[in-house]
Amino acid sequence: MIKNRIIAICLLLPWGWVQSSEPVESADGWSLSVSCAGCHGTFGKSFSSIPSINGLDEEEFIRKLSEFKEGVRPASVMDRIARGFNERDFEKMAIYFARQKRNSR
């Protein structure tokens, strides 16, 4: 009964509403990750020479960020940024970016 009503309401929703509901999936990761968009683009999708980070594998994301933080990965900006986060933050952000669509990279 309630399911029918929900579907009925859904029929009235525009596409954008549904598509844009994605970020709420991981609330805590969302609030940490959106700051990355200033350089890497909304949802981590870049329109420039700065690398896209949407759809990155979680382990790869955490490994790279940890290497930046430890100063063993060559960088002039990301090492400074990575030092502002802890391992737990990296994990939350990794989950967030892994969930962003890879096909939009």
Place this chain on the structure above:
Amino acid sequence: MTGFSRRNFIKLCGGASALGLYGCATTKTSPDVAKVVVIGGGFGGATLSKYVKLIDASIHVTLVEPNPVFHTCPGSNNVIAGIADLRSLLWNYDTLKRKYGIEVVADEAMDVDPIQKTVRLKNGPVLKYDRLIVAPGIDFRWDAIEGYDQQASALIPHAWKAGGQTQLLRSQLEAMPDGGVVMILPPANPFRCPPGPYERASLIAYYLKNHKPRSKIIILDAKTKFSKQALFMQGWKDLYPGMIEWISWVGEGDIERIGVKSRTVFTEFGTHKADVLNIIPPQKAGAIAEKVGLTDQSGWCPIDQNTFESTLAPDIHVIGDACIATPMPKSGFSANAQAKTCALAIVNSINGKSQEQAALINTCYSYLNPDYAISVSAVYGYSNQERKLTTRSSGVTPMDADRSIEAKYARGWYRNITADTFL
């Protein structure tokens, strides 16, 4: 509706929509739809409008901005130096309207009634809000420097709000004869874009070196030190030897008055005549903030740095250059980051949830020439113990780093942050 979460609702809707079953939104005029009104369509206001919609599209967002287009300050020094066209700085609100369903009202906010929770517009109807965001950027303290008022800025540009003023300074540089003196007067802290005056000096030097090599640039500073000073000084020595002279406040003291027609600066200890004069006046929060009673004696808006809610008026949030977000600098990037944190705080508050742990990042790139840039960046977070924003990490470009890579990043950053804000 027990046991029926918003998330399940979204999932179910996602399924239904995947079948291509969708129609038009009908909730817009419903009285129980939460209303967010945003005053100001710069990096702060535009980003906030977009992100409120991204988090919860059922909220009605109205963006009040009198100008139909926006010229970004980032990139404007490139226009002044003749490297880029003014049109390269131009953005509008069409995508925010079309893609996110934000109501963009081309009108000016005249006053706010915080009790009735309404905004009065110059031409249009009174707007009701549940949450108001004030993001007016800066205004100038026209009474701070004797002789330099708004009228004088038609002759002596500030070029600290991009657009016609940017073009005016460009034209004056083009008209200046070789061997002329360009003088830049940066204000004391705090002000919009701390490294901006020094990037401006660098890029003007780039133009003069190529076109009017006997000319000189003098920076008469109201400060004794400035952002990324060692990096700028190193770059000036390498790229423009003997061309840029920086004079600290210690050397000249306060500016006593300006001779507008003769382009003369009278300081405590001396007199300087310029061929092109660029005065960046002391600043304060945009006029509407003061009118609504959101500013303190400093002229800026005190806020709860976790939610960006004004400490002087409930349900009104202030973001961007107008707010006191120390230790964050006043920059487009800061405004963009603050907008997202504030958007989440507002939506959480509307939906009865508590604020989550956020991170705010700022990076300011400065060009010294089109292939040479430096940066300062930092990560900030809200400290529950100190009840304020604290710096988690910060740093500048290493002295031996590749400046051309930073220039590449600077271009990429502009592209992505403008898309994150306006597209």
